[in-house]
Amino acid sequence: MSIRIGIVGYGNLAKGAEAAVKENIDTELVAVFTRRDVSSVKINTENVPVVHVDNILDYKDKIDVLVICGGSATDLPVQTPMYAEHFNVVDSFDTHAKIPEHFDKVDASSKKGGKISVISVGWDPGMFSLNRLYGNAVLPNGKDYTFWGKGVSQGHSDAIRRVDGVKDAKQYTIPVESALERVRNGENPELTTREKHIRECFVVANEGADKARIEKEIKEMPNYFADYDTIVHFITEEELKANHSGIPHGGFVIRTGSTNDGKNKHVIEYSLKLDSNPEFTASVLVAYARAAYRMNKEGMTGCKTVFDIAPAYLSALDGATLRKNLL
């Protein structure tokens, strides 16, 4: 019997989750829930209904896990605690400073309903967090490094679009290769923001706009660009569409450390190179949806993160097969 999945939302992440449900042999999509007019939402799976979120409780017994694909700023802080009482849920909440608060709220809802929730699932937080934890556990005497990219930052692209005279823009976060090398060599460098990442911007300016002024405004923008070496390219709308319409991302988690009182050094490196950030994130969400379903079936309830979930729960294979083929 398949694990019955519901998806809340139908943006890039939700479409990724829809695709991921198809890639997994033991999951099936039951419904997509939207706040929009349901007739306006056409999904990529045949014979699966689009349902207004107001009617989501009608699906309480028809869905094993709800994959909530809202944004962290305003959607998830409301949606996840709300749905966690009635469904096993998985979300990708990534506002780091607010995770403790989100965790507590969702935990209370899940426990009230006897359900499981898994928050902050994806690759960072998510797979990167796992690698930070494993790295710290096996090399307690060491140092953590996380680099992001090369990849598109939606937040930074949006910030550029708000500059007067900018029609459209895409921003890539790029790790500084020489900094990566210093870390890999075990130098344990203290790296500033500027030393870790470059920001490369592809900008479409409005006709007649003052490009020098736009470039200056971008480069001096506090929080977003002022602390970085920023490269600005002006390109045409056609070039932006042709060469920068993907949503790639990735990055590196490196733990360097030593054993035997500093006598021997070790480097643990985990990296991702992703053609599609939302599709990969959604694939992680669906794997954790499987875990949520199975853990809840075993009687577990409450809010979990990737730290609390034994890896075997993520796999469709049983323990004996995993030990035989992957151990």
Add this chain to the structure above:
Amino acid sequence: MSIRIGIVGYGNLAKGAEAAVKENIDTELVAVFTRRDVSSVKINTENVPVVHVDNILDYKDKIDVLVICGGSATDLPVQTPMYAEHFNVVDSFDTHAKIPEHFDKVDASSKKGGKISVISVGWDPGMFSLNRLYGNAVLPNGKDYTFWGKGVSQGHSDAIRRVDGVKDAKQYTIPVESALERVRNGENPELTTREKHIRECFVVANEGADKARIEKEIKEMPNYFADYDTIVHFITEEELKANHSGIPHGGFVIRTGSTNDGKNKHVIEYSLKLDSNPEFTASVLVAYARAAYRMNKEGMTGCKTVFDIAPAYLSALDGATLRKNLL
């Protein structure tokens, strides 16, 4: 209160475990157990007794977890099931084909005694296995690659030493860089044994020995070298001691896959670069000893592998701190 650790054996792995216990703030060494004459074993920790294994049961209530540092060929198949009835135990059993049998025996013992055992802990099996499982779970449509090295293979070094006329030898397993690159590029190559790894041998020949014959015998040795491109260097005993006395190792686990029906490609790469194979392996063992202790305190029993253990159990930090600092 510290987690009280006992170590069985006092070879390289056990010495690594002894060092790892010191690196962890919440573990303390209670005793080292040996089959040798106890007066002949001098350990690196002051005020900790060396005890003959015949008296190990005297420590039943004085030890929280036993780290069993025997070899997989003959020690662990006997020791782990034997001690698992009386202690929480961790071992690094790595004879892949025999893991199911070992698991069943150890599981029965642990359950009989109400204890937890964790088998096949280290980096492969161990951290590499975890990465294979996570990679398969989040990218179900994909392909696995494991490369080992650059590092010393004790088995291959021993095989060379058995060749007539060889006084001493060290063998390095080296991944073929071009094969790694093809994998990283997402080419999904089918790689033969020869295409994945090179074997580089540093050999000290006895005086007057026929080096050409030794080289031929090494290169043609079935199972060990015949299927590989093998490089043989003859060096002096002094050179071997000066340049090849370390026990480095490492390797790469790569999962390449796609999402959305093949539309987008992704590469997940995990790698280790270790100055000391036994010290790193032992560090992983001690982290899993912590997990064994905590899981057993919560009432869990039976045999586990790295697949069955939620990552949070490996860390000395509590859940809230982990979510705040590492998620």
